[in-house]
Amino acid sequence: MPLPRLLLIDDEPALAAFVAKAADMCGFEPIIAEHDQQFRDSFLESRPQMVVLDLGMPGMDGVQLLRFIADEGFKDPVLIISGFDRRVLESAFRLGEAMGLQMVGPLEKPARLEELEEILTKVRPSLVP
Numbered sequence: 001m002p003l004p005r006l007l008l009i010d011d012e013p014a015l016a017a018f019v020a021k022a023a024d025m026c027g028f029e030p031i032i033a034e035h036d037q038q039f040r041d042s043f044l045e046s047r048p049q050m051v052v053l054d055l056g057m058p059g060m061d062g063v064q065l066l067r068f069i070a071d072e073g074f075k076d077p078v079l080i081i082s083g084f085d086r087r088v089l090e091s092a093f094r095l096g097e098a099m100g101l102q103m104v105g106p107l108e109k110p111a112r113l114e115e116l117e118e119i120l121t122k123v124r125p126s127l128v129p
Contacts, residue, residue, distance in 0.1 A: 003029040004049035004127040006120075009039040009065065010081070011057040015109065019052055019081065022113060026120035036060040040068060048076070049127040050120075055082040055092055063092060070099035077102050077123045081116075083109040 006028040010016040013034075020030035031048065033039035036059065043051075051069060055062035062080065069078065078101045080092055089106040096103040104119055 001128075003027055004124065005029045005031055005046060006050045006052060007031045007033060007039065007042055007048035008052035009033040009035075009057070010052075010054040011035075012054075015054075015081070015111075018113075019111070019116065022116045023052075023120060026117055027124055028120065036065070039065060043069065043072065047074075050077045050079070050123065052079045052081060055080060055084050055088065063095065066092070066096050066099060066101060070096075070101055075100075075102060076127060077104045079104050079119060080106040081109060081111050082106065 006023045008016060008019050008030060010019065011034065016032045020032055023030040028050065031042055033042050053062045053065055078096055080089060082089055086108060089108065093103050093106050104123055107115055
């Protein structure tokens with residue numbers, strides 16, 4: 001049985017690897033995108049069942065990606081993990097909800113494994129293909 005795909009984008013390779021490992025341990029197939037275009041291409045090629053994104057990355061911002069996935073009619077969970085101030089995270093979360101996205105989290109960097117696993121474990125049963 002195929003595992004639900006989790007597409008994640010983060011410009012910090014260590015954090016991306018950390019999230020991918022947690023996703024793998026929680027029964028997801030993680031796909032890592034390192035930049036905006038790679039994220040969009042991966043999203044369109046093999047539509048994920050969950051998206052994890054960082055808000056602040058060079059040359060783009062997470063809000064643009066929230067708009068992109070909302071425009072694509074994405075209805076599955078979206079988790080924001082970011083080093084931004086809590087108020088910024090919460091306003092991005094509310095913005096995602098206003099766009100019709102199913103927002104979970106958000107998590108502040110550095111994200112703790114237990115918090116991440118708790119979110120992934122909670123949403124996974126609803127995503128099994």
